Amino acid sequence: MTRHSPVRIALLGAGIFARDAHIPALIELQDTFRIVAIYSRTRQNAEAAAALVPYGVEVTTDLEALFVRDDIDAFDVVLPIQSLAPVVEAALRTGRHVISEKPIAPDVETGLSLLAARRNQVWMVAENWRYNRSFLEARAAIERGDIGQPVLCHWALPVVMTPANKYYGTTWRRDGSFQGGFLLDGGVHYVAALRLLLGEIEQVAAFTRQVREDLPPVDTLAASLRFRSGALGTLGVTFAAGENVETAITITGDQGWLRVYRSTLEINRKGDTEQQTFQDRGVRDELAAFGAAILDGTPHRNSAEEALRDVAVIEAILRSARSGEALAPQAIPVS
Amino acid sequence: MTRHSPVRIALLGAGIFARDAHIPALIELQDTFRIVAIYSRTRQNAEAAAALVPYGVEVTTDLEALFVRDDIDAFDVVLPIQSLAPVVEAALRTGRHVISEKPIAPDVETGLSLLAARRNQVWMVAENWRYNRSFLEARAAIERGDIGQPVLCHWALPVVMTPANKYYGTTWRRDGSFQGGFLLDGGVHYVAALRLLLGEIEQVAAFTRQVREDLPPVDTLAASLRFRSGALGTLGVTFAAGENVETAITITGDQGWLRVYRSTLEINRKGDTEQQTFQDRGVRDELAAFGAAILDGTPHRNSAEEALRDVAVIEAILRSARSGEALAPQAIPVS
Structure with a gap:
């Protein structure tokens, strides 16, 4: 697994929490992360989110294209509960690092199926609390x-x-x-x-x-x-x-x-x-921990198992x- | 039923709550109540309680003797949970008015048997809250x-x-x-x-x-x-x-x-x-309500049924x- 610094991250989802919490934290942590792409189902939302970033960011409505690129180290999945799990599963299968929003899944059964899709990457579920x-x-x-x-x-x-x-x-x-x-x-x-x-x-x-x-x-x-x-x-x-x-x-x-x-x-x-x-500063601190886990192998608090126990x-x-x-x-x- | 004013009341029990709460409230309500006797299993306790009353009060260790007197209008039963129910039952059977401490009984079954002992008197369970x-x-x-x-x-x-x-x-x-x-x-x-x-x-x-x-x-x-x-x-x-x-x-x-x-x-x-x-001032107010129920037939909040629902x-x-x-x-x- 590449340990590219700063970690090149693609944001999947451009909703309220992506814009209000994830993007500001990723910008603050720019020694650790560089946002390379923002996906949303609608281009308008992706563009609105990209406009918050003080450097150039690709916007896309093509999720599959992001999954096959080799210049992305990590995915930050910030999607509604209903569409989160299949995207997390696909992201995990790429072998890239993943931080995905809480809840990990709408139910325990779905969460367990996500565990089975995990590869040898860092996967953190974004429980900022x-x-x-x-x-x-x-x-x-x-x-x-x-x-x-x-x-x-x-x-x-x-x-x-x-x-x-x-x-x-x-x-x-x-x-x-x-x-x-x-x-x-x-x-x-x-x-x-x-x-x-x-x-x-x-x-x-x-x-x-x-x-x-x-x-x-x-x-x-x-x-x-x-x-x-x-x-x-x-x-x-x-x-x-x-x-x-x-x-x-x-x-x-x-x-x-x-x-x-x-x-x-x-x-x-x-x-x-x-x-x-x-x-x-929970969101900032958990994203910093995600970066440290990727770059230095530092343990973090937000394993998929912890998140699934909450569910x-x-x-x-x-x-x-x-x-x-x-x-x-x-x-x-x-x- | 005699409506003698002030209500001549006998205190059955001389423990902490009798001394700290009931006696001061009964003294404050002296237009309504006159304590005529204080029973305790030990004469010493009864005397210690009687010493708190600014007028002469009989002390006794003979409970049965109190139940057959006809110069007592009401009993205030302030006894431990373990000995409360049989004394309340005996007091109810005398037909005199009764205020008895909470809980009405240690269990619902015992409480229901007390309801069956009730006569046509005022019976209030002392739930000051x-x-x-x-x-x-x-x-x-x-x-x-x-x-x-x-x-x-x-x-x-x-x-x-x-x-x-x-x-x-x-x-x-x-x-x-x-x-x-x-x-x-x-x-x-x-x-x-x-x-x-x-x-x-x-x-x-x-x-x-x-x-x-x-x-x-x-x-x-x-x-x-x-x-x-x-x-x-x-x-x-x-x-x-x-x-x-x-x-x-x-x-x-x-x-x-x-x-x-x-x-x-x-x-x-x-x-x-x-x-x-x-x-x-819950204890004072409930005792005032007990007096008003006896003397004027005023409804009160502390029926045996209410107390039993709490249990x-x-x-x-x-x-x-x-x-x-x-x-x-x-x-x-x-x-």
Whole structure:
């Protein structure tokens, strides 16, 4: 495998997150990456994305042509859930390095088939929350024993998903064609954060509901969680909230507690609370890690298996709500 | 039934909550109540309680003798969970008015047998959280539609239950002889508050755990809740917390949200948050309501059926955790 520096990367997809997050991060990391091409189904979208790049970038609507070129080292696949998996599979089969957006796949079965298409390349699933500095520092605090043994965690996420939210406009998120709808799309982030902090989730028991007609198939969940460590947890999510409220992951330990937001961490021990603030640079940091993995073989946090474990937890929550039984997430083989 | 004013009341039990909460409230309400006797198994405890009353009060260790006196209008039963039900049953059979501590009984079956012992008197179960002014105002806000339709609620209660907590000393709470331990004793309060705010809970799916050896049989729970209204919720409780953290019941509606603590209410609508503070006078207010029910026939919030519905929800949570199934709380007949 060539280790060409900077890594020549092609962006497959030119939607909101490609333009707002991936392109700015790739530009910032220009010692590591050079965007050589941007694909979109419509040339207009590809051109709009290319216009954000301060150097010349090819635009194309011909995906297959990109896959057979030998001057591309890596693909960054930023496509809707419905079309992501077949493109990731084709990209993996080229043997080039791949970073693909979360969720890795709309269900565990599809995700497992992607694992089978993997070659000997770096494949990272873009779960930027696993590179969130506030969460990483919270995890370090737990590992240091700052709050003793974690006993109970709770987190609720009320999200306003109206036309005022930029993701509402992406109709593919609202067409009800994949399990969980926004609960999968957003939910893998929340599971990734919880697993980062507290380790594997062994069992879930949940209810789900569709409150809003325009958010099929479900938009609200309440789940009880049992972690392998023995800690218990609750997770509540709704995309039918009328007003945003930022809520923390709160973890109660037998020696103290911590509350972690995406940019703030509070730790309480012996009655004293310490607060730290962080800039959330998860997308930039994960792309830097992708570059380091390609160029130097550095390990990274975002393996396909990790991403598939996040999907497995959401799938178990959705199934538990349908069956009325506590369920274990499907086991994902260690790579 | 005599309506003697002030109501001549005998206190059965002289423990922490009798001394710290009931006696001060009964003294404050001296136009309504006169404490005529205090029973405890040990004369010393009864005398210590009587010493708190600014007028002469009989003390006795003979419970049966109190039940046959005709100069007592009402009994206030403040006994441990293990000995509460038989005393309440005997008190009910005298036909006198009864206020008895929560939980009404250690399980639904025992509670139902108490209903059968009821005569035509006022019987209130002392659930002071149903008289908490902050919760009552939150309920009024929900009924007014301040946050639109409630969609999701979440609440977690980390409680420090060490020798520093006065209830830790009451060994009956820690002997593991009734289902749920502190999760029943404290849990009925939490369920009462949730039911007051959001109505009946139709289904629960939960995990439980015993973290601390000295808090049998279980001290931690994580539960998903489905309300009859369609709202979903999560409830997390642990008595194994290392540090106290006050947490709110947070209710997300499709038009706004509210957070309610025992003495504070925050309501957010159209991005603006209003905050109100309240004094928690639940015990005083419920005893006043007990007096008004006896003297004037005024309806009150604390029927035996309401109290038994709280127990039924906790019992369903404990059973769900054992069976791995989502369960409906046992139905309690309307009186």
